[in-house]
Amino acid sequence: MTEWWDKQIQRADYLAPRANGSKELLNFYAQLLRAQKDIYEFLRSCKNWLPSGELESDLPVLWNALPGFLKAIQSHGPASLAAEAHELAEAGTEAVAERLMSYWLNASDIQFFEKAVLQPYLKWVRESGAKPVGREVSAGERYCPFCGGNPQVSFLQNKETTAESGNRDLICATCLSSWEFRRVVCANCGEERPAKLGYFHSPEFDHVRIEACDSCKHYIKGVDLTRVGWAAPIVDEIDAAPLDLWAREHGYTKIELNLVGV
Amino acid sequence: MDVSRRTFIKTTLIGGAGVTVFGFSLAPVYAQTQGLKIARTTETRSTCPYCSVSCGVIIHTLGDKAKNAIPQVVHVEGDPDHPINRGTLCPKGASLEQDIVNDRRLLKPQVRRPGATDWEDISWDKAVEEIASWTKKTRDATFIEKDKNGATVNRLETIGWIGGCTDTNELNFLAVKAMRSMGVCYFETQARV
Numbered sequence: 001m002t003e004w005w006d007k008q009i010q011r012a013d014y015l016a017p018r019a020n021g022s023k024e025l026l027n028f029y030a031q032l033l034r035a036q037k038d039i040y041e042f043l044r045s046c047k048n049w050l051p052s053g054e055l056e057s058d059l060p061v062l063w064n065a066l067p068g069f070l071k072a073i074q075s076h077g078p079a080s081l082a083a084e085a086h087e088l089a090e091a092g093t094e095a096v097a098e099r100l101m102s103y104w105l106n107a108s109d110i111q112f113f114e115k116a117v118l119q120p121y122l123k124w125v126r127e128s129g130a131k132p133v134g135r136e137v138s139a140g141e142r143y144c145p146f147c148g149g150n151p152q153v154s155f156l157q158n159k160e161t162t163a164e165s166g167n168r169d170l171i172c173a174t175c176l177s178s179w180e181f182r183r184v185v186c187a188n189c190g191e192e193r194p195a196k197l198g199y200f201h202s203p204e205f206d207h208v209r210i211e212a213c214d215s216c217k218h219y220i221k222g223v224d225l226t227r228v229g230w231a232a233p234i235v236d237e238i239d240a241a242p243l244d245l246w247a248r249e250h251g252y253t254k255i256e257l258n259l260v261g262v
Numbered sequence: 263m264d265v266s267r268r269t270f271i272k273t274t275l276i277g278g279a280g281v282t283v284f285g286f287s288l289a290p291v292y293a294q295t296q297g298l299k300i301a302r303t304t305e306t307r308s309t310c311p312y313c314s315v316s317c318g319v320i321i322h323t324l325g326d327k328a329k330n331a332i333p334q335v336v337h338v339e340g341d342p343d344h345p346i347n348r349g350t351l352c353p354k355g356a357s358l359e360q361d362i363v364n365d366r367r368l369l370k371p372q373v374r375r376p377g378a379t380d381w382e383d384i385s386w387d388k389a390v391e392e393i394a395s396w397t398k399k400t401r402d403a404t405f406i407e408k409d410k411n412g413a414t415v416n417r418l419e420t421i422g423w424i425g426g427c428t429d430t431n432e433l434n435f436l437a438v439k440a441m442r443s444m445g446v447c448y449f450e451t452q453a454r455v
Contacts, residue, residue, distance in 0.1 A: 078285035081285055160348045163342060163348060164350075165341070166349075184306075184307050198302050199322075204294070204297075244291075257282075260282060261282030261286060262286075
């Protein structure tokens, strides 16, 4: 399903020149998506091989896709990421494998390379019919039912043909799959009391909003595809980075940082 | 990269700029943040008041929870998680916002006297007093204690009650008690909320 990657890339390319504060973030993210797509296409093109879902045994194949990815980050990333990409390129396979395995077992949103590399891998694992092996899947509706990852962004989309309102889905930060989630519920702690759930809008980002919870003080960004149907939630979420800073200034913590760190 | 989320937040907020945990400058993002006009809304799940289908709705209320600020309904939509309507609404339900926010909405009791062509304003106290007075007068004049066979019936056939679709279970309970105690037979509700 390379079309999915193409849609994200096209959306990032479309938004970047039009963006105000998040132009640099979107320019980088467009390049990152291309590098992730290359990993995905490489894995799909491997003949007589399908991912087992056990990262340790799939690593020898995944490893072959890393040099191109690291080179792209060195070319397009900020200085700190470029330097880290250089270090990883120089490091042995064991060191990189150790970092990937560490993330596999205990994912963190401040591990850029691990998260960025495993997103296309896990996307192909899911599409090929395998399941993640050796990875603890957290129970509960707020975690991805496939890989147990945190939600990155939520989006509203019409699922009932005659409905005007949108059903809410969450997109997994780890494997990029989505799952259904109830509308008026905190995606972090499950709070349901309306008075505790705030939705913050700004005319500058008409189809993106902050979905915040006053009980756990966490938030997730929501993209309304019933308003802008051609939006790509994980890209539009980055475009609306100013909303993140506003939320943090008002005491809210994001459930999961995205791949540009906001 | 040994940067905690707490450190990231700190660098974001101090001086208004800083960099993200991955090294991106937040200065232009922060500059745009300063110009944002942010509004807070609340989403409340409720039930459409119009008919006995009981469709689920989500009411969007604008208001920043500030003291003395009056929340205002800005949108009503079908609840996609509700098992009955799954996000759909009929044209009446879809116009619910106009039922709530409407300058033609009646906010006080009015009465049209026998033979009059216009409605006149009336206070709540006066309205209750007149309703009680007419109810008693009608009941005293038309109450049926026994039927033509001499059987005790204690019924009142000249007053009826029609319940609205917004009536709650509790209101209907009280209505039944009040009407039946007077002997009212003709009683209809949409009891289901």
